[in-house]
Amino acid sequence: MKTIPKRMIPMLLTALLLIWTVTACSGQGANNEPEAKEETAPRERNQVEFTDISADIRGNTSPTQEQIDEVNSTLNDSYLGDLYDTVIPSDYSAYPFEEEVVLDVWMPANSNVPDMNNHAVQAQIEKLTGIKVNFITPPVGQEADAFTLMISSGDLPDIIIEPGRYPGGLEAGVNDGAYIDLTDLMEEHAPNYTAWRNSDEMRRKTTVTDDGRLLGFYGIAPYSEWTWFGMLIKQEALDKTGLDVPNTIDEWYTFLKKAKEVGYNSPLNYGSSYGQIFTGIINGAFGVWDWTFLDENGKVAWGPAQPKAKEYLATMQKWNQEGLLNRDWATADFNQRMASAISDDTAVIMDSPDTMWSFWKEQNDIDFVGALNPVLNAGDKSATTYKNFMRTGTEAAITTQCDNIEAAMAWLDFNYSKKGWEIINFGEYGTVHLVDENGMPYFHEDSHIYNDPDGQPVAVTIWKYRWHSWPNIRDEHHSNPLIVAKGSYSGDIRKYWTENMDTSMAVPPLTFTKEEASREAALGNQLSTLRGEYFAKIIMGELPVDAYDQFLKEAQNMGLDEFLSIHQAALDRYNQR
Template sequence: MKRMKRSMLLMVVLFLGLTAFLTGCSNASSTEKREVKDIDLNEEGLPIVNEKVTLYFTAPKSPLAPGFEEMTIFKELEKETNVEISWDNYPDEGYQEKKNLLLASGDLPDAFYNSGFSDLDLMKYGKRGTIVPLEDLIEEHMPNLSKRLEERPALKKTITAPDGHIYSLPRAEEMGLVEMPNIQYINKTWLDKFGLDVPTTLEEYHDALKTFVEEDANGNGKKDEIGLTFMYHGWSGNLGDLIALFGVPDNNEHRIVKDGEVLFSAAQPEFKEAIEYYHGWVKEGLIDKEATTHDMAKLFSKGKTDDMTIGSFLWWEDTELVGTDRVDNYVVMPPLEGPAGKIVGKSNYSEYHRDAFVMTEVNPYPELTARYMDQFYAPKMSAQVNWGPLGEVYEEDSNGMLVNKELPEGVPMGEFRPKVAPGGPFVVLEEDFGTVVDMEPRAKERLAILEEHYKPHMVEESYPKVFFEEEELERINQLEVNIMEFVNQKKAQWLMEGGIEEEWDAYIKQLEEMGLPELMDIYQKGYDDFKE
């Protein structure tokens, strides 16, 4: 009887937990209950309507961010436009599941902000009518965005689906940063301690790391030094550019382009050679033993231990990982001379994105919504949506340009930005920097590093942001999920435990049986069509 009671109690708890997750702080269901009223839309100027209208948006948010209703940007927009947004925010890591539940149930918001819709989502739900085409609304009610699309035909191409419709608004940031997501840093304090220069070759780098881990570099009498750490399969800080030194760059998709041919990097002999080589570093204790398993929070914590423990790391920037107090101990390490020379991979990340905002079929005020969202594409507003608002991140100089204020003491921009900037729909073009907005200091610094050290050695080709047909996307999903899971598991295993030489032929055979040739044919066709 007690066991039965416990089982029933457990079922009740699980049911309540599921109900709480499904409902969350959801306002989406309010779209079914509200009264839709006639509105007088002002076609130009502000406010957009004379009497307040409420729209219901669902959006993900960073764990560092407050609810969007608390953000200055949306409070100010509400005052200016008379459009109130009732926000349904979900944490980034749970958002995709929630989004899919809403789409499956039909319990829809008016729009998904920072939508996270994949290309397959856009095509599937666009054809079903769940999300609505936006091209006519853009042309008739969004002059700011229309101007930006005229200035950048490539951006319009990016957001236009194969059926000719535009199902999502764009996000664009032309800074020249994302094509090189990795910068390598080394502990200059430790180099100086042992009378070593900044390494210029892979072997010199190996020897420096070996000295760090074997000679008690931090002087605390413990074997706690980490030679090299990185973010395995991370969007940044991954091992791709160290693999590139063997002749074939690697990236998270393992998809590269060489002389117009689309290749799977993790099936190339140079990849095998690189992984076998770096496994030797693991055996010597030069690579973080948790490098293939730790998450970003754990990685960042290693840079902020009481005693300095990291000898070298790969990441987007230094301050975010090691903190403001320790950043001066590290210097940039330019690309090393490896077996194939100095090679820096070019990522497939695009500065143009097509998932910033989608409008659903239940939205009773599409024209109003379009006018509201067009405010985000005014150049000054785009900058604030991306980096943060006037008064918190920016102030205006005598020419009206947005210039950066001093950050709160000891707070990196990487931590401050998500608290004040929602991201989402915006367009910041290259020519806006220095005229509309001053480039963020850490972006200036990073761009200078890339221009001086990395860009001269970067490969020329990468895979573009191809918009495939729905049938092709379905097939890519069917093949790629299993292939990527298999490859990434084997890569981590071989790096940390070895065995790539013995298992390589069987691995290649397995990839062929899993459909890798067909997958690469689809990507090659997409590439060729895009380049026509």
Template structure:
């Protein structure tokens, strides 16, 4: 995964068919309908205008992409694409929405929940629930099989204004603690299974010249580019300290469900104090460098890994750290904590994106449009979006799809090679269902375990009891919780580093920290999150 792709994904996270005659996922081609006349007219082939993010610097424009040419042949629907460079998306999106020149739909262009509610209530975005019920059999079945998807997409006013990006594969929705297996082998150490064992292993890495270069002082323990630790390692540890029930989105919103079924806050919980205490121990051991919090860039980190100085990191796959990752590191899905807690807390819900496709009031053919996109929520459309067509862009080898040689041998790598043909392999958050994990890994010539360097089967065993989305606030809740979190997150960021580095004491300063959070509105924030959870659970 390239650094450019990761930046784009970060941006996208913040804004965080019944086509007659097709086999497979309930889709079909050959439909003809009205052109750009009034709604419901069927006097010729349909032309639709979509606005999306541009990737034209790394692949052909959408109008020339193999996949969209093939899909136009299949459906008889022509798409006129407006493609916006990533750096201009926010500005251009606002200009479009404030104009009278709306596209028929926004494709893979993320909107926040606040934006979905605002433009839905203004009538700019079309409610989709009736269209789905009448014209989208794949989405309808998805909602029936996975009610949590419908719950996640439903706004406080009861409407659905956008379609999801779905991934049910657990390895792709989670991260691992990657530890240097080469160092473990050199020192004769076993793979750690608990937080205490991890501490012992990292200390041995530091003290026993784990890289074998004769310098016992150049090994680092857990290290990543500055700021990454809070969203990666810390949230992984929630599952080892009793804070993991609710999954990743719950952790991002500082909430979890305790053993008694109560929604509680994380940032003022005694168990979060235990997490900070553990991180402080690693810091005192010298195995959690201060670089994790300041002045350590991605390129330097990759270079240090190539020079065999990195002991552990956390990410979805080992290749993020460069070629040293797949070569030297092995993934740990979850560690048992001091109280026996062992939950994969860094687990995204299967609805990984909630605003991958929106239809606007300007669309004269909403029925044809929902049928067009529904195809990609069935098995056939899922395979088409990622692999293309058998015999043209991939062949079946031992029962699994393998890209053609032109893709596999592409000078920019297989991922970019596939991106010259199909859309859903780069950038993420497309309106569709991802293919199963084993097929995606097979495309790289690997099993899932080889791909992620871990035992992926154990993920099911250690799942949270509930995996929540980010609950959708009402406009009033949004304003209130945003104001509270702005102050609270700033304060937590400041105090976290102080607690870990010893500039503040977890023994004598914790009560004042909790009191300050209460004065900033912590209890009001908890009330809001409880109300949102109840509203989420009430969706049928």
């Protein structure tokens, strides 16, 4: 790896003092930005036309070793169907890559993947593309410090996964000279990514900056993924209370009180140190959304400053005083929450049905149902500020220290080909997945996903034999084993939430200018800390509800109006892309 020019290091060190991860990097359609297309056909292969083997592979539940090798060891994708409104590209003209190259790729650690360099997916991609990769991963829990040290040292790898960790976000990294502006290179060196992102207006709009630049490779899906987080109730709690699934805040209060009476000591597992207190689930009923949202006029507003905030805080303070919440909601980590969830104390949890299908149903045979986000009044429409916008997974950037930009782009571009879509989402053919009669890969009952030779649960194999969050075409509705496993109803719950909740107040992925980014980060950090302290203390009864008035005054003095104006300007630019 080479180093960033010394003249830039003071600038980077200054920026590091204002670290605030900005992950929403997209942009405005500029004059040189290609128009979105309703349908983008794959580019013609320049190398070879493959023999159609769909008759041998589709619907085959007992493939021969020769068939397995044909699928896993060649770029032949003829057996895969065209399963979406847009055809997934199949341009393999860059592979195998002619030059011998090894790319250094930095990525955050994953506790489920001890060594990315020995991951089966990476081994298969390396074989098919001819591009070798050396993954650099810091120890679990040390990602933030490792990233800071890497940037400040100026010693950069070829590719960075999650480049939005850069102070001010991905665009700031490009402006400061850490990452490469790929605008003029994408069409030639990333034909699959180019075709896929241009095949839908939303995908195009959320992967370009306000000034029309293409700065990285984003995870972009064939659809907007289902809502992933909400209210989940143990079926036995409904049976014991004899009550229906609650809808209004008053009905929730009645249900939680009854649940406590029948033996659930802290019926609602409410929150934790990683943010569940601000989920837009209960507070959303009062219009007190977690952070920014779009008001009825389509303007950016701040949830904690809304008129019914005191009513929300009074409600939660009362519920807390009456023992309806887990006592450690302000400090519990993930493991503590799951231990509480499977105990007889908990009746309801706010979490992902994918996660709880694993912890509740699969591991402890606890059935559960999903409830829509609460509403204040009967007849109100349940709502959420979560909307996928077809942006999913994660993103990647190529650094200015990359010695072979063409190879780096080719390696990333493979992820957006039909073969890359199959391998990353579904893993190896045979041991992990088969292909149905329509050409859709699926995890069979004997798959290593469900029957790991090492005895690991699905919550681990979801990463062990495939990549769950990556810069690629992520097909979560078909390839997330926690959704598609036999007997799982996680996907049914998520689909039900998505189809029955209003998302009109959701803010799309925004991009801030270099000047805005540092100011937005500083203000956002201060406002988040202020909100966390006041709201938590009021709910715990350490401050009276009327302390909210002082909170709002401090937020305004801190620069709330400026913060909102920055977001509004970014939204205005987004709408013009």
